[in-house]
Amino acid sequence: MSEKKEYKVIGTRPIRHDGVDKVTGRALYGADFQTSGLLHGRILRSPHAHARIKSIDTSRAEAYPGVKAAVTAKDFPTVEDKVADLGESAVNLQDLQGNILANKKVLYKGHAVAAVAATDPHTAEEALELIDVEYEVLPPVLDVREAMKDDAPLLHENLKTSSMGETADTPSNIASHLQFKKGDIEKGFAEADVVVEQEFKTGTVHQGYIEPHNATAMYNADGQLTVWCSTQGAFTVREQLTELLQHPVSKVKVVPMEIGGGFGGKISVYLEPVAALLSMKAGRPVKILMNRAEVFESTGPTPASYIRVKIGANNDGRITAAEAYLAYEAGAYPGSPVGAGAMCIFSPYKIDNVLIDGYDVVVNKPKTNAYRAPGATNAAMAETVIDEICEKLEIDPLDFRIINGAKEGDSRPDGPVYSRIGFIETVEAAKEHPHYSTPLEGKHRGRGVASGFWFNVGLKSSVTINVNPDGTINLVEGSTDIGGTRASIAMQAAEVLGISAEAVNPTVVDTNSVGYTDVTGGSRTTFATGYAAYEAAQDVKRQMIERAAELWEVEAENVQFVDGVLSSTNGKAESISFKELAGQLREPVVGSGTVDPEGVGGAFATHIVDVEVDTDTGKVEILRYTATQDAGKAIHPSYVEGQIQGGVVQGIGWALNEEYIYNDKGEMTNASFLDYRMPTSLDLPMIDTVIVEVPNPGHPYGVRGVGEVPIVPPPAAIANAIYHAVGVRMKELPMSPGRILKRMGKI
């Protein structure tokens, strides 16, 4: 693939440090949290998708025996009209407040309206029925294109973007418009020998994490607020609480409990500020747990979207122009990931003439939030247009990608110039894979390929390392471990110090006990927190060299540290292992590393899928799936493979089954795991993975970040496979049995 370095720990597959805790049930999740005097909170939610709140009266609930406090939006302090960057998503603070407890209007069914805290959950539940809310019900708008129409019901008064992307005089549901332009789009299409244009719709999809949201807050008389919760970023929760409650950052401590999945959906806060407000009023700790219906209806799924893509290519197989129109549902408040979709849609390719328009549109659905490669999976339906072009040009779709694939020095439509990237290598790996050359026999079977891109992010991370007397190290970090990052971070420190992964004892601590660390998201944790661990280990290494130098009475430059052994290089035969020296330290050795790295390396993936379509029922079976991906460097290959497999499975869910189904009133009719159909192991073959390693020059070990891009190609790859199986090009996600039969003209 490219230059290979010899590593001792990196690239091996040690057992994750938290493995036994997780499989024995010892790991403590937010719902496990207990403390004396704990109250239980419950949230009253809107039964309407769109309504004006005329009044809320909590007095009967507050008088109910066992109830200790009730809160509404009025209990929030006023916050600034400013956008807060949460790492993988961004939100206006006033909107965030409005989403947590509705002010004036409710904008989706399930929108939080009020909350109570009581001595037990049942009393709290009962008290909700005693809260009197007067609504003026308004018609909802539930589809992005409907919402963009001039006569659509309006959610907000302050959004004034026209459907052409200009600032308008009258309010609309369009929160913003963005445009990326490169070259001359008209000239590009003029040069094309073949042009394909298609439009697509994608559904509202939930991250489907196993663990529902939960939060416990304890507000003390000295203003100290402590929150225990399930979050992708304890510091991001801290910042949100600081802003939403206008409370000093140093008076807020967030304790991240173990997390049962997040995928982007556990960055924004929902329960934490409510629990805090209740605790402030009640003077006791308050715990709130969501049930599954609340998770579906009241947290942040990924946007449904409308997408139009037009691509032109010449007979040499070169793309001459590409144009996209992306309209994403933000949900109740502005802030869809349409920008990220626009950054990703054509980024695997070198295209000289590009025009991308993106619209962020509010509708009466839950405020959307990040979900694994936010915005990119929707946009990647463009890969079916590529497939159609290849068909017309009679060119192998992988060869087409080799011809057009982006390389070092090429620029993305939104500006950034690539450093060394591995897209072409993923295509070559797919092409070389036996899967691609194995004939696919049988009726109604087809093979599809698609590629995908996710830019990855860097952001801030901090790590502290404390050396133990037996030569092990305690590594203190602030990154939520969702997918094995305790291991992947620990291994980078181990590599520097020449010790084993098992000799590193990683701990994820609260916001009082480690330096600022951004969310686990954007595929950044192994990259950036791993980088911080590398720096902290270098700091330890430097100090250990100094200690050895003192011991031997030589200069530090005369001590080398190789494979965990320090030795003098000035002729003396002194030598001591890291472990031995650790046992002899006087002053303890503590190293720290903090980063906000610039050298983020984008991630590319190319997938091959074989499907069989049951033409009687419309059911699609995945026969075989192979995913190639450039990991830069796979620190722990098993967890990279796990990330790829998990991402693919979620992408298959998007492709075939998952969507929010609404009735006319804007009520979700399938808010349970029974009715909202996610793929299970029974629905899937083994997902084969090929890790390509083109080191990212912006990271000491070449890490890129692997978690997100594998979700991007599956819907388009499967759509292409379905086409090659039964000859219909699907334009709407999910490609459920009914839609397939309809498209085939069978119903």
Add this chain to the structure above:
Amino acid sequence: MSEKKEYKVIGTRPIRHDGVDKVTGRALYGADFQTSGLLHGRILRSPHAHARIKSIDTSRAEAYPGVKAAVTAKDFPTVEDKVADLGESAVNLQDLQGNILANKKVLYKGHAVAAVAATDPHTAEEALELIDVEYEVLPPVLDVREAMKDDAPLLHENLKTSSMGETADTPSNIASHLQFKKGDIEKGFAEADVVVEQEFKTGTVHQGYIEPHNATAMYNADGQLTVWCSTQGAFTVREQLTELLQHPVSKVKVVPMEIGGGFGGKISVYLEPVAALLSMKAGRPVKILMNRAEVFESTGPTPASYIRVKIGANNDGRITAAEAYLAYEAGAYPGSPVGAGAMCIFSPYKIDNVLIDGYDVVVNKPKTNAYRAPGATNAAMAETVIDEICEKLEIDPLDFRIINGAKEGDSRPDGPVYSRIGFIETVEAAKEHPHYSTPLEGKHRGRGVASGFWFNVGLKSSVTINVNPDGTINLVEGSTDIGGTRASIAMQAAEVLGISAEAVNPTVVDTNSVGYTDVTGGSRTTFATGYAAYEAAQDVKRQMIERAAELWEVEAENVQFVDGVLSSTNGKAESISFKELAGQLREPVVGSGTVDPEGVGGAFATHIVDVEVDTDTGKVEILRYTATQDAGKAIHPSYVEGQIQGGVVQGIGWALNEEYIYNDKGEMTNASFLDYRMPTSLDLPMIDTVIVEVPNPGHPYGVRGVGEVPIVPPPAAIANAIYHAVGVRMKELPMSPGRILKRMGKI
């Protein structure tokens, strides 16, 4: 007093950071710890003071419904025959194990023999009665001098020191002998014009911390052992568990809960290893709490002792020679603080000819442990001999101390040479105090003075500081906060950074989350962990200067940092506050400091006390008490005053009331707070304090450490006052009403 530096934070009196948590009941102590599946452990204790264990059968207990595990000494692995230094005490590992669960013999009433874990505490209690132990009861020995006799019952077979301090052929109860010699003792006494020799006895006294010992242990299938407990040093508990259980240090995490007093008694482990063994067997977390009787009978009080002191002086008031014989009860296993007593006894004075003999002697009482200035309070009865000499020479006892007081450059009998110390200054402060010049009128009233010394210790500490975006800092430390050290450590960091004490958010974390830190003991925490905080803050300061330099594109040496403001010194008018810069950081700033300081500064105190003796009942009333003490620099004067007052009160307890009362069988007959009489606020006047500040050159702010020395002078000072009130010199502690009447010949 001496050079005064201007500080902004040091020397002020901010409210302690944990104050509200403590007064509102929010602070979590070990007994508050809860977790799912928790079992409750109870310990079976010996009813005999001395017996051979012929057999232990736990089978009936194990079969009892609800019992999940039972353990005895057999469940311990074999450990090395080596002495472990616990910071303020030292103990042989095999003895420590034997003390935790008796092997072969029980050596005191209350000695732990076996333990059970059950689903609730009552079941555990009941199960103890089902453990069958067969004892061969042996005669106990309960007094140090009795134990030194040739025909005394023998506790151990392996101790072979003769009563002359030589190695003997036959076993004895004398564990060790030490001797400090300086000059020519015979010549010194020959030069004396007056020689006084006296002998003293002191009782067994308990630290009397409010919170009983507690420990919860959870052993997981991957070998991870987590322990929550009340301890003066989480790392010291970790090391003891590592050694006692032969378990890797990196697999042991100790979480220090809040502590309700320790005074030296919460350094050795008692319950932690037992809870761990039970958890290993039961596969569930196990919590054990002591009751008050267990605290008295089964933890480590301070030794009773026999002391003989001979001092000679010439007519000029100069001490010419001093000799001491110290025999301290170690309790059941070797390790009394007789060495520390020997290091302190004559150390306030410059004496050219000294001979000190110390004997460590085992008796059938609980293994003694550290208690505030361990060993020094017993030894300070020598101060009554000084008083007698002053009386004979007709010299004011404070003037005598000014003549003989040790100064910089003088050496202690055990060797060390003093750097700048403030003993004379404490004497001068006492002399200048209105108390000393106020006539004491009334019958049976007397005034006494005494001085005291404690050497203080340094040891290892680590601190990490994380900078928050609002310019506050989170300070991570490993020192148990017993007496306000969150504040006194935070203030030293605040001073460096030019921020307020309130802008520092100190947290005491578990052993996985901070660098190695020794016990809170030896008056070291404000000194050494404060020093580490100073170093960590300096590290932050250096980084902030670099960040400002980057911002302004100047060299770091052209940036100054004064009073929390960074400014450029190269002509540019750039300036930014620490707070503003903190808000603009890209990479987070994390600073760390680790120390093992050598420049420990000894602490001296001089006390004045007025008493009135009720000659009918023998009751002594403290009329007035003034304590002067050299703090070096008082970081937080209120907490220094609090330490002085607390130490004096405990010293008054030793002087007048406190002692273990044993019957002939070796059973303590007063193992409750009702019968073991500690002074309460109703028994005491306000304790007046005078802080003298002679900076310790071994600390950046001159800190010495203040917690221990104030307990040292009270017994002698009160004995002297009693003499001046009623004309009898008391030779035995406590100077209880009965002993006073006896000495006065009234009974």
